[in-house]
Amino acid sequence: xxxxxxxxxxxxxxxxxxxxxxxxxxxxxxxxxxxxxxxxxxxxxxxxxxxxxxxxxxxxxxxxxxxxxxxxxxxxxxxxxxxxxxxxxxxxxxxxxxxxxxxxxxxxxxxxxxxxxxxxxxxxxxxxxxxxxxxxxxxxxxxxxxxxxxxxxxxxxx
Numbered sequence: 001x002x003x004x005x006x007x008x009x010x011x012x013x014x015x016x017x018x019x020x021x022x023x024x025x026x027x028x029x030x031x032x033x034x035x036x037x038x039x040x041x042x043x044x045x046x047x048x049x050x051x052x053x054x055x056x057x058x059x060x061x062x063x064x065x066x067x068x069x070x071x072x073x074x075x076x077x078x079x080x081x082x083x084x085x086x087x088x089x090x091x092x093x094x095x096x097x098x099x100x101x102x103x104x105x106x107x108x109x110x111x112x113x114x115x116x117x118x119x120x121x122x123x124x125x126x127x128x129x130x131x132x133x134x135x136x137x138x139x140x141x142x143x144x145x146x147x148x149x150x151x152x153x154x155x156x157x158x
Contacts, residue, residue, distance in 0.1 A: 006019060006033070006035040007035075007040055007149075007150035007151055008150060008151050008152070008153055008156050009150050010152075010153070013156070016156075020033065036151070037151060038151060039148035039149075039150065039151045039152050040148065040149050040150040040151055041146045041147060041148050041149070042146070042147055042149065043102070043144055043145070043146055043147075044099065044144065044145040044146070044147055045144055046070070046074070046136040046141045046143065046145075047065070047067065047070065047141050048065075049061060051147060052083075055083060055086045056082070056086065057079055057082035057083040057086055058083070060073045060079065061073050061074075067140075067141060070141060071137060071140075071141065074133045074136060074137055074141075075133075075137060080129050080130065080133065083129055084127070084129050087129070093147075094128075095118075096116060096117040096118035096121060096128030096131070096132070097116050097117075097118045098116070098147055098148045098149075098152055099116060099117045099128075099132065099145050099146070099147045099148075100114065100115065100116050100117070100145060100146050100147075100148075101113055101114070101115055101116075101117065101120065101135060101143060101145055102114075102143075102144045102145055102146045103143060103144045104135075104139045104142070104143045105139055105140070105142035105143065106138065106139045106140070106142070106143075108138070109135065109138060109139055109143070112135065117131050117132045117135070117145070118131075120135060132145075
């Protein structure tokens with residue numbers, strides 16, 4: 001039996017173990033559950049940042065999708081402050097270690113490729129919101145980030 005969508009999640013930390021307990025009768029009969037232990041990742045493109053569409057602050061980003069309008073929103077302090085507040089919600093994403101700068105166009109930013117937003121923030125003396133948005137702006141919104149959503153806790157993947 002292969003569980004394609006059995007993921008370790010921070011918001012439901014016991015989900016995998018509960019599912020395996022419920023599957024115990026099948027396992028006793030010889031079923032061998034399998035699932036990927038690798039983190040589930042997705043790409044984030046700042047021109048189409050659908051990973052953040054659930055945040056009310058990002059509504060403005062989708063209202064006018066011209067690059068100039070998006071750059072203006074990303075530069076706006078009120079937008080940043082609202083996004084910061086929304087990240088305080090326990091169900092919201094707030095772990096910048098899980099977002100990595102995957103690829104940039106600007107040669108000036110190449111040294112940051114492969115770094116997490118948290119690492120970039122520490123190096124620049126910023127918080128994650130500012131480091132994330134400032135990096136995207138510095139690359140004229142051409143960069144791509146990757147975000148690990150599930151299976152990120154190595155201690156729970158064994």
